[in-house]
Amino acid sequence: MMLKAFSILFSGNLIGKIIGALREMIIAALYGTSSPAAALRISQSATLIPVNFFTAESLNAVFVPLYNKYKLDNEQRAINFTWFMFSLIGSVSIFLAIILFFTAKIWVAILAPGFNEETLKLTINFVRIMSLGIPFYLMNSVISYFEICNKIYIMSSIRASVQSIGLIISSLFSFYLSNVEYLAWGFTGAYVYLFFHGLYNLNRKRLIKLPSLDLKEIKIIIRDFWKLLKPLLLFPFLLQGNIIIEKVIASLLGVGVVASLDYAKFISETGLLLIAVPIGTIFLSELSNASPERVENLLHKIIPIIMMITIPLSLFFIVNSEGIISLFYARGAFNSESVQLTRNIFIGISIGLWATITAYILQKVLNAQMKNKVVVKIMAASVFTNILINVFLYKFLGPLTLGLGSSLYGLIYLLLASYNLGILKFTVQNILVVGAGSLLYIPIAILINGNSIIYLLLSALVFFIYWLLYILSIKSLRNAVMPVLLNRLKKTKKVTSIGE
Incomplete structure (x- = not known):
């Protein structure tokens, strides 16, 4: 079972990496390490840094082990917990999107102090466009972790491919229509599609089940959720703070370095995506509540x-x-x-x-x-x-x-x-x-x-x-x-x- 899961995730990530390589080649050929390329990199970070406070490592580190625990002890509670997470993350994501849209100027100025006025303005516009995709991005994360708990890896395996295809289409549109703002729509469009695709898959597999919440049940779920989440509250500050420092240093070294950092990471992260992510994802699910031996x-x-x-x-x-x-x-x-x-x-x-x-x-x-x-x-x-x-x-x-x-x-x-x-x-x-x-x-x-x-x-x-x-x-x-x-x-x- 673990080998089959690894094969699905590995093949999906490999296809995603190949499409991602094509994406990076196209962006590099069209924009190199110029201002639009740098603006795209910073705007992605500016969008994902606040978003990743509520997803990525923190969310899956809580959702998967707790869901699996509930599934063993009380399956209805696992269903209730899933609806609780959808409601919580959905509310937070809409709030984040609104805040980021209206504070884009301040946020970009913090992340890229070395940018000139023209590049800064372009980056701000990119962030506002990408902020519209935040609710879909976060809800897609919940869907993918819910799938993992049920030994399904569809969303996890196609996510990278869909995002890359979105950016390829948007980069070609932006270049040939001479409107660089189309670059940012690739991110938002990709996650809108993924969200509805994920809901369709859950419905097709009959995994969407109604909750049976009452006050006592809500209190139990909140208590367990908070107990597991509390130690991780510092985690996103550390992780995203690290990324912020990298972006600031890169911008101080020059606009070209900002784009070069992401170009280099794309290749080096091949090993992380093809080896570490599939194994880590499977271990997170399979080793929940496992014995130390x-x-x-x-x-x-x-x-x-x-x-x-x-x-x-x-x-x-x-x-x-x-x-x-x-x-x-x-x-x-x-x-x-x-x-x-x-x-x-x-x-x-x-x-x-x-x-x-x-x-x-x-x-x-x-x-x-x-x-x-x-x-x-x-x-x-x-x-x-x-x-x-x-x-x-x-x-x-x-x-x-x-x-x-x-x-x-x-x-x-x-x-x-x-x-x-x-x-x-x-x-x-x-x-x-x-x-x-x-x-x-x-x-x-x-x-x-x-x-x-x-x-x-x-x-x-x-x-x-x-x-x-x-x-x-x-x-x-x-x-x-x-x-x-x-x-x-x-x-x-x-x-x-x-x-x-």
């Missing part, structure tokens, strides 16, 4: 595999950074200066990408175990480290600082989360075992490094052969991966034989 056993199986994927991937990104950035973006308005700006940030992020991916998964395990106080403490330490790096080093290291801060954030989070889950020694051992393979791989990779597609393909081939041989030569790594591969092969043969 089951959690530890599952982590001992998954950690070595994650390390074997993420550490080599991070190294590949670092060594081939210029070629990767050039392949994705170097066309049209995206010139050599844009390539170097994006590359510097991309290298910094990639240094600790492996840690960030693994840390995200461990965070979801902690959420599933309802250890939200621990999550907030770890987040505070990680965010504080990132902010210190950004504030004190950006004048000396330039755009690279933004990436390095992100990497240190991931490393601190990974170590502290591993300690609290009782697997710190095991985690460090796997880091060292896989990291040792890098000592020989790095000089080999540097020798065949280049900017053309031929060099990238050759580098990818050498990467695959080298790490396959390394895994097979190390007993602990071999023992970790072979059972998974053999189990997958057995299932594939079984499906084939049934089909015959």
Whole structure:
């Protein structure tokens, strides 16, 4: 069941990433790192930062474990809780949309102090358009988490694709109709569609059931909800505060850096989207109310595999950074200066990408175990480290600082989360075992490094052969991966034989 769920989320996110890559290429070609591109990035952040106070990590960390608990104990209460969440988030989302629409000027001025007057005005207009999509965005989050609790992953798997398609359509309209404000409508339009699509799916699967609320029931739900939410109240301030600092520093480094930051993150977040998000989402659902023994056993199986994927991937990104950035973006308005700006940030992020991916998964395990106080403490330490790096080093290291801060954030989070889950020694051992393979791989990779597609393909081939041989030569790594591969092969043969 977990493998099937992972396959659905992975394939959906992979398709979303491919469409997202096309989106980024189109925006880069049409607008490069110019004012419209920077305005789009800041306006997205300006819209999502206040929204994410009520969704993302906080919402799913409360909704999924509590719903699953109710479903085991009292199914009608689970239904009542769902309606409570829809009502609460719906009311909050409308309030947020109104506030953001009328305070857009103040908010953008805080986020982008380095913008000139023309870019500032454009960003404000973008934010006002995007604010109209906030209710649909937030309600779509509730729908997707409700689906996850019922072992359905439709909304989670198509969300990225629909958003990217919306932005592709809007970017083409804005460019060819010479009206850049169409760029912002892609975000709003995508989430309007997703909301109605989500309701249609819930109705089709007959998951929409009427509540049976009374005062006593409401009090129980509010009490349990508040108990689980209270430790997480600081969480969105930390998470979104971290993003605000990044955007402010980026704007102080130049308009081009603002766009470059998001271009770099789009590529580096591939691992997060394809590996960490599916596994973390499944763990959040499957490990709710699970015994510590089951959690530890599952982590001992998954950690070595994650390390074997993420550490080599991070190294590949670092060594081939210029070629990767050039392949994705170097066309049209995206010139050599844009390539170097994006590359510097991309290298910094990639240094600790492996840690960030693994840390995200461990965070979801902690959420599933309802250890939200621990999550907030770890987040505070990680965010504080990132902010210190950004504030004190950006004048000396330039755009690279933004990436390095992100990497240190991931490393601190990974170590502290591993300690609290009782697997710190095991985690460090796997880091060292896989990291040792890098000592020989790095000089080999540097020798065949280049900017053309031929060099990238050759580098990818050498990467695959080298790490396959390394895994097979190390007993602990071999023992970790072979059972998974053999189990997958057995299932594939079984499906084939049934089909015959």
